[in-house]
Amino acid sequence: MLYGLIDCNSFYCSCQRAFDPDLKHRPVVVLSNNDGCAIARTAEAKQLGIKMGEAWHLVRHERKLSDVRWFSSNYPLYADMSRRVYQVLLDYSPRVEPYSIDEMFLDLSGFSNTLHAHCGAMRQAVQQITKVPTCVGWGPTKTIAKLANGLAKDRPELEGLCDLTDPQTRQRFYRNVSVGEVWGVGRRLLPKLHYAGIRTIEQFVEAKPAHIRKIMAVTGLRLQAELQGESCIQISEIAEARKGMACTRSFGRPITTYEEMHEAITGFATRAAEKLRAEGLDAAHIAVFIQTNRHKRDDGWYANQFSISCEPTNDTFTICRHASRLLKQIWLKGYRYAKAGVMLNDLAPHGQQSTLFSMASAKPDHETLLAAMDGINQKFGSGTLFPLSAGIKRDWKPRQAMLSARYTTRLEEIMEAQTW
DNA sequence: TCTGGGGTCCTAGGACCC
DNA sequence: TCTGGGGTCCTAGGACCC
Numbered sequence: 001m002l003y004g005l006i007d008c009n010s011f012y013c014s015c016q017r018a019f020d021p022d023l024k025h026r027p028v029v030v031l032s033n034n035d036g037c038a039i040a041r042t043a044e045a046k047q048l049g050i051k052m053g054e055a056w057h058l059v060r061h062e063r064k065l066s067d068v069r070w071f072s073s074n075y076p077l078y079a080d081m082s083r084r085v086y087q088v089l090l091d092y093s094p095r096v097e098p099y100s101i102d103e104m105f106l107d108l109s110g111f112s113n114t115l116h117a118h119c120g121a122m123r124q125a126v127q128q129i130t131k132v133p134t135c136v137g138w139g140p141t142k143t144i145a146k147l148a149n150g151l152a153k154d155r156p157e158l159e160g161l162c163d164l165t166d167p168q169t170r171q172r173f174y175r176n177v178s179v180g181e182v183w184g185v186g187r188r189l190l191p192k193l194h195y196a197g198i199r200t201i202e203q204f205v206e207a208k209p210a211h212i213r214k215i216m217a218v219t220g221l222r223l224q225a226e227l228q229g230e231s232c233i234q235i236s237e238i239a240e241a242r243k244g245m246a247c248t249r250s251f252g253r254p255i256t257t258y259e260e261m262h263e264a265i266t267g268f269a270t271r272a273a274e275k276l277r278a279e280g281l282d283a284a285h286i287a288v289f290i291q292t293n294r295h296k297r298d299d300g301w302y303a304n305q306f307s308i309s310c311e312p313t314n315d316t317f318t319i320c321r322h323a324s325r326l327l328k329q330i331w332l333k334g335y336r337y338a339k340a341g342v343m344l345n346d347l348a349p350h351g352q353q354s355t356l357f358s359m360a361s362a363k364p365d366h367e368t369l370l371a372a373m374d375g376i377n378q379k380f381g382s383g384t385l386f387p388l389s390a391g392i393k394r395d396w397k398p399r400q401a402m403l404s405a406r407y408t409t410r411l412e413e414i415m416e417a418q419t420w
Numbered sequence: 421t422c423t424g425g426g427g428t429c430c431t432a433g434g435a436c437c438c
Numbered sequence: 439t440c441t442g443g444g445g446t447c448c449t450a451g452g453a454c455c456c
Binding site: 039099102184187188216 | 452453456
């Protein structure tokens with residue numbers, strides 16, 4: 001078995017560039033929701049010292065950053081671009097597993113003899129059709145493919161392709177690279193491993209399993225096996241049933257009144273229910289949380305959440321009603337709230353969990369109403385039709401000061417071509 | 421003024437049961 | 439004075455990922 005991992009370079013920035021030639025060779029940054037921090041940077045932006053997750057408002061006025069073009073994140077655009085990349089990949093691998101919006105695992109087993117040429121052609125096709133640059137790494141396990149991909153990204157001389165199939169090549173690499181580069185070793189585990197005398201991947205691979213188990217439990221053992229070339233994590237083309245779903249946001253300004261918080265929570269519940277129906281699911285557990293600004297605890301810090309189990313449902317109005325009740329349980333006056341959300345759990349296919357009670361109470365008219373709402377929101381954009389209780393003014397909405405057009409998913413925002 | 425959002429997996433420990 | 443042992447289920451919290 002041979003696994004490949006293809007990863008789009010600075011994906012969100014590359015999507016912006018695909019529609020704006022002026023951005024070529026310029027430093028570009030895409031910000032998180034609420035224009036909070038930098039979550040995608042082009043190579044030029046990285047060179048200027050902009051860090052991943054850096055608070056944009058703290059650095060944006062520095063002189064050296066005056067040429068940086070920055071954008072609010074535009075998820076509909078990125079999601080659609082991701083789908084296009086996926087479509088291209090289907091011509092190059094019999095099995096493609098999207099791992100995140102900008103990364104996909106590939107089954108490359110059938111191409112052993114011509115891998116380099118094959119992956120090169122694949123990169124080129126993605127670049128040509130979607131305008132998104134990528135890197136590809138491959139090896140006998142997913143963890144090794146991920147490492148190879150990182151190597152392809154870090155070393156320009158590899159020209160975006162890296163092969164770690166050969167055990168000797170891997171051994172040389174393992175000796176010189178920090179165990180922190182491994183997929184699954186994050187900032188908490190790294191110091192623990194260092195304390196145990198494990199700094200390189202080689203030391204990790206050669207450590208006693210019992211020792212690794214003490215530090216990282218079974219996850220560590222699996223990782224050790226994967227790095228040794230023994231595959232433990234398979235490719236799955238069919239997405240696993242999801243376990244939960246959330247709609248949470250930071251506010252553009254603090255919320256201090258119950259009425260506004262209630263509007264926000266109703267809005268989140270509405271959106272979450274919409275997502276449930278779009279995926280044909282019911283939820284049987286609903287949670288609501290609210291919290292103040294965690295970076296300003298001097299103002300008084302409060303965070304709380306409350307949840308209930310309920311009859312499985314995908315009905316906006318039922319979910320909103322539950323969410324309102326939950327909010328009442330945790331609301332405290334006198335705080336400046338910065339963030340809140342609604343989370344849905346215990347998901348199952350719509351109708352499957354029906355009990356006698358819920359079948360008796362099912363209302364076909366209601367389903368028609370919801371379907372009509374979804375239809376309108378699909379056609380005219382999410383949030384066109386919503387329960388009045390979700391509020392109309394909503395001036396606490398997250399900031400999106402530099403939002404680009406949804407070039408590929410909204411007809412009225414499509415690019416215009418001119419001829420001379 | 422301004423610091424994201426949405427996921428996964430694993431384990432420890434409490435509640436409960438016989 | 440002395441207060442079991444073993445199982446299951448659930449939740450909270452910690453770790454990771456992009």
